[in-house]
Amino acid sequence: MxxxxxxxxxxxxxxxxxxxSKSESNRLLILQAQYPEIEIGNLSNSDDTQVLQKALRQQSGQVDIHHAGTAMRFLTAYFATQENCDITLTGSKRMKERPIRLLVDALQRMGGDIEYVNEIGYPPLKIKGKKIAAQTVKLQANVSSQYISALMLVGASFPEGLEILLEGQVTSTPYIHMTLEIMKHAGIKGEFADNRIFIYPAPKLESSKIEVxxxxxxxxxxxxxxxxxxxxxxxxxxxxxxxxxxxxxxxxxxxxxxxxxxxxxxxxxxxxxxxxxxxxxxxxxxxxxxxxxxxxxxxxxxxxxxxxxxxxxxxxxxxxxxxxxxxxxxxxxxxxxxxxxxxxxxxxxxxxxxxxxxxxxxxxxxxxxxxxxxxxxxxxxxxxxxxxxxxxxxxxxxxxxxxxx
Structure with missing residues (x-):
């Protein structure tokens, strides 16, 4: 048109x-999928958020997130940490040209089962979810903050929580703080100082409603x-x-x-x-x-x-x-x-x-x-x-x- x-x-x-906010909504949806006690108000009506909502209802088969970059990063970490998930995560032609390797490498080092369907470093991804008990992971800091946020959002589900060590100058720091603040609002404790993020384990949360x-x-x-x-x-x-x-x-x-x-x-x-x-x-x-x-x-x-x-x-x-x-x-x-x-x-x-x-x-x-x-x-x-x-x-x-x- x-x-x-x-x-x-x-x-x-x-x-x-x-x-x-699409950024806040998508972070909260990933948390809500892990902690149904969270209720969300003023959720974004964007295509990206609707695509993410639909994807979170699947446990198997192909998930097509079209142009939604946030959904690609967040779902890669989410599906990798969900037991019994068997997902092929794909997107638009442009999405298949957008790099994902640094996040996939980090998840693989943590024990995640992720394979590239076509070109190494790019979607689509074949993901078999499993329980991950890793306690520490290193990640370059000068990449998209969504890689970092993706790991933060699943870290509280790990038995000992998750320590993320960032190497180099951090990019888009406010988005990391946003993720941390949203998690704290939901009842998940976290720290961010000196290129180190620590997310405390949270087996269960109190019921809450969070306005976007x-x-x-x-x-x-x-x-x-x-x-x-x-x-x-x-x-x-x-x-x-x-x-x-x-x-x-x-x-x-x-x-x-x-x-x-x-x-x-x-x-x-x-x-x-x-x-x-x-x-x-x-x-x-x-x-x-x-x-x-x-x-x-x-x-x-x-x-x-x-x-x-x-x-x-x-x-x-x-x-x-x-x-x-x-x-x-x-x-x-x-x-x-x-x-x-x-x-x-x-x-x-x-x-x-x-x-x-x-x-x-x-x-x-x-x-x-x-x-x-x-x-x-x-x-x-x-x-x-x-x-x-x-x-x-x-x-x-x-x-x-x-x-x-």
Whole structure:
């Protein structure tokens, strides 16, 4: 589905309820599968979360998680530690190109029974679940934090718990803290200090209900809209001032663009009033790489040069996000340089018109570019890809005055 998206420059005002965080929801679902005493509120309605829910109901046969990278990592560890499971875990063509070897190696060293169906290091995986009693495992720290979280989420089921020793500089630390905090909220004790994580054993938990905070990554697109607008007031719920999500750094980053964040009891209010002169932006996003696309497009819309670092994990996401950003931004006339972990953007003097933005099976490409319609009308290809994390995205944009056809 290709859509055309436009919006006039009128002030932006509205209130939206954003779906629960995919990151929090998926972690809680893995815990709930091991501890049915956990009840979950405000669960994400994303495709990824629905795919994970369906997969957790299987004990044998083929499980196809499509494009859901989080599900691939978390389920690899989960199925490997569930006795009597006999699963072939597979996904989309792109998923079969995304590396999984470091996690599989770690699980195999712990005693897990996992085989590669085709190419070594990549899905599909043949997994025979078994009771694992390993007490310690080493893992490189500069890889996707989801590998680490996957091991943390199953560690409490081990008789002696699990010690994870991280080697090198840790990437996406907030996501490790998020996993730890969610586990603690459920009643599982854990520690993280000096590149060492320890998850205490928990044979059983007390009954509890855990509310999922709305997704800060999804909020990023409305920060972008507020920044691009001359006047804006957008209320988003359900958000907390003390968030577990690393992308909550948006509130501080977008002050650079003149957007203020007011925290209410269960919501945030984004405000911007009047144009302002903006300097270039330089940010290290190693702890929040998922908002890199949003920030880059905000800078494109406002004609602000930017330099973003800490982006090495973007090359193994739904697509190579660094290359995809370069391809699509340059269609509008901007100039982009990319390295192994960085992006530099130099603004254009005027926007190219009649651009059609490719989305590369990547939900964040579609949503990150959408706010640019406040500056120039354009098309977005395969717009339905947003259902991966935010199925109501286009409807919510229309509530804020965007025309989507």
């Amino acid at each position: 290709t859509i055309k998206i436009t919006r006039d420059p009128a002030p932006v005002k509205g209130a939206l309820k954003i779906t629960g 905070e709305s997704d800060w990554s999804s909020a990023s697109y409305f920060y972008s809209i507020a920044a691009i607008a001359d006047e804006a007031e957008i209320t988003l719920s359900n958000y907390r001032k003390t968030s577990r999500q690393g992308d909550s750094c948006l509130a501080e980053i977008y002050r650079h663009f003149g957007v203020t964040t007011t925290f209410e009891e269960n919501s945030i209010i984004l405000k911007k009033s009047g144009k302002r002169h903006l300097r270039g932006l330089k940010e290290d996003l190693r702890n929040s790489p998922d908002i890199a696309q949003t920030i880059a497009v905000t800078c494109l819309a406002l004609g602000v040069p930017c330099e973003l670092h800490g982006l090495h994990t973007l090359k193994i996401k739904e697509t190579d996000r660094l290359q995809a950003l370069k391809n699509e931004i340059e269609k509008f006339g901007g100039k982009v340089k990319i390295g192994s972990d960085c992006l530099q953007f130099v603004p254009q003097t005027e926007f190219q018109e009649n651009v059609s933005v490719a989305t590369y099976n990547d939900h964040r490409m579609a949503m990150a570019f959408a706010p640019l319609a406040m500056k120039v009308p354009f098309q977005i290809e395969d717009a339905g890809v947003v259902s991966k994390s935010y199925p109501d995205f286009w409807e919510d944009l229309q509530k804020l005055g965007f025309q989507v056809s």
